[in-house]
Structures are given as C-alpha cells and as structure tokens.
Amino acid sequence: MAVMSRLRFVILFTITLLFSLCGSSMVVEGREGGWPVFLVFSSIAFILVTVRFPPKPTLEKSVSIIDAYPEPVTLVGQRRRNMLVAVASGVLASMPIALLLTTPFSGDSIAHLIFSTIFGVPALVLAAAAIRPNRLTLDSEGMKLTTLRSTKRWRWRDVDEFTPVASVTRGAKVIPVRQIIGFNDRNAKKPGRLALQSGKNSIFANQFAVSDQELALALNFWRRRAVPG
Incomplete structure (x- = not known):
C-alpha cells in the first residue's frame, strides 16, 4: 500500500x-x-x-507467533477495518442511485451509474474481504496464504530472508509503501511488477494486525528453525 x-x-x-x-x-x-x-x-x-x-499493531501478536513454533498458527486479516471502509464506499455508491430514483431522468444518468460502479465494486470487494479475510498459516514445512482469489504455499527451504518493503522504485521515482512483506522464492515463475519494483521476486500484503518489522522477524524465526544452517 x-x-x-x-x-x-x-x-x-x-x-x-x-x-x-x-x-x-x-x-x-x-x-x-x-x-x-x-x-x-x-x-x-x-x-x-x-x-x-491504520490500527496500531501489537507486539504481543508477534511474540505469540514465535512462541507457537512448531505448532501450526493461523493469522487472520482485519475484518473491522475492511467492513468500515466497505460501508463508507457503499454510502458513496448509493448516493447517485438514490438521486436517480428521486429525480427525473436526465442526461447525467450514465455518469451517476459510472460513479456508483467506481465506489460500489470496491465496497463489495471489501465486504467480501471482511466476511472472508486473508489468512496466513504457518507450520513446520512452510506457510500458506489464502485470499479471496487464490491460495499459495511456500516451503521454508525455498525462500530466503523476509524483509519489510518500505519503498518501490518506478523509473526514477521512489514511492514509500507499507504493509508489504518481500522475499525471494526460488520457484517463482513470473514475478509481478510490484514485486520487481520492490527488489524481490515475491511479496504479500500484511493485513494481520502486526507490524511489518515484527511479522518479518517472526517469519524469519520460523524459517531458521525449520531450515537450520
């Protein structure tokens, strides 16, 4: 982000x-x-x-992730924030529709519908994300990230050091970012544009109420314990 x-x-x-x-x-x-x-x-x-x-992460969360090793642990994305933004986006999307229903037909109808779509689609996506938030599951073999669209799994022995991504480079412009964790996956086939701009070939969004630094620390702990040396 x-x-x-x-x-x-x-x-x-x-x-x-x-x-x-x-x-x-x-x-x-x-x-x-x-x-x-x-x-x-x-x-x-x-x-x-x-x-x-965004909500301030808690240190206790990362400590509990480390203490859980080697038992499987699942981090769940933030439902409340997504739902609040979804409600606000839904209000924006409903305004043009309400105006169309309460005013005579005009040439601006298409513009009203476009406005509703622009805010309505994100509202639906965020509401779905609140109902079924992202999940990050860690076990002794690796980690699994489950999102609305897909499920990906990485083995600890196939990834290197996890690092918080603080910025991405687009041409000569450096853009500060947050809530992104980067790493290199030896099995990555085609890195996304944002991953390449971050200097890594794989990234994922941190939506788990723990800071980027603390989450990277916890993931590196699990990786080192699972793949010693």
Missing part, C-alpha cells in the same frame, strides 16, 4: 471536511441536496482517515 504524504492528506482531508460542513449546514437550513453532500464528503473523509492511520 502506497503511503499518502502528510501534506496530501491534510489538503484532501481539509477539502472534504469543508464540503461535509457545508452539507451539514444545508441540512440544518432545510435546503435540498444537503444530505447527499454531507454523506458523500463525510464518507470520503472517513476513508481518508482510515487509510492514512
């Missing part, structure tokens, strides 16, 4: 907050269109805050 700069966050959040306040003023004054304006920009502000400030 790319890290939003503080300046960009402040600018975007200030703009959305101002529009949200304008919407609330319209609601208080009984003016038409106040509720849509208030709900849309309040939802955008909520999404910005949620993305910019």
Whole structure:
C-alpha cells in the first residue's frame, strides 16, 4: 500500500471536511441536496482517515507467533477495518442511485451509474474481504496464504530472508509503501511488477494486525528453525 504524504492528506482531508460542513449546514437550513453532500464528503473523509492511520499493531501478536513454533498458527486479516471502509464506499455508491430514483431522468444518468460502479465494486470487494479475510498459516514445512482469489504455499527451504518493503522504485521515482512483506522464492515463475519494483521476486500484503518489522522477524524465526544452517 502506497503511503499518502502528510501534506496530501491534510489538503484532501481539509477539502472534504469543508464540503461535509457545508452539507451539514444545508441540512440544518432545510435546503435540498444537503444530505447527499454531507454523506458523500463525510464518507470520503472517513476513508481518508482510515487509510492514512491504520490500527496500531501489537507486539504481543508477534511474540505469540514465535512462541507457537512448531505448532501450526493461523493469522487472520482485519475484518473491522475492511467492513468500515466497505460501508463508507457503499454510502458513496448509493448516493447517485438514490438521486436517480428521486429525480427525473436526465442526461447525467450514465455518469451517476459510472460513479456508483467506481465506489460500489470496491465496497463489495471489501465486504467480501471482511466476511472472508486473508489468512496466513504457518507450520513446520512452510506457510500458506489464502485470499479471496487464490491460495499459495511456500516451503521454508525455498525462500530466503523476509524483509519489510518500505519503498518501490518506478523509473526514477521512489514511492514509500507499507504493509508489504518481500522475499525471494526460488520457484517463482513470473514475478509481478510490484514485486520487481520492490527488489524481490515475491511479496504479500500484511493485513494481520502486526507490524511489518515484527511479522518479518517472526517469519524469519520460523524459517531458521525449520531450515537450520
């Protein structure tokens, strides 16, 4: 996940907050269109805050992962955050549809439907991710990552050191990122673009309420214990 700069966050959040306040003023004054304006920009502000400030990981989580060796342990993705963002995206997606149902047909109908699709699809994906979050299972042989789309398994002897990915390179531009763990897999056939930009041939998203550094530490502990020397 790319890290939003503080300046960009402040600018975007200030703009959305101002529009949200304008919407609330319209609601208080009984003016038409106040509720849509208030709900849309309040939802955008909520999404910005949620993305910019993810929940703080706990050290106890990584310690329990290490202590569990060699018994299998499964880490489950964060349901609450995905559901909250899904609800906010759903509000954004429903506004144009509500306007279409309450106003006469106009030439802007296509634009309303496009807007609903842009926010509706992420809302459905995030809701599905909240119902069936990513799972990372560790055992003495390797690790298995289960997502909505696929299941991948790596053996400890086929991977090297796990490292937190702090940035990716696109041409001459360095983009700071977070919640990504990188490693090299000797059996990787075709690394993805983001993996190559990170300097590794394999990566996965860290959605498990533990910091990137602590998760990489725990994974390296399991790998060293399973493949000594």
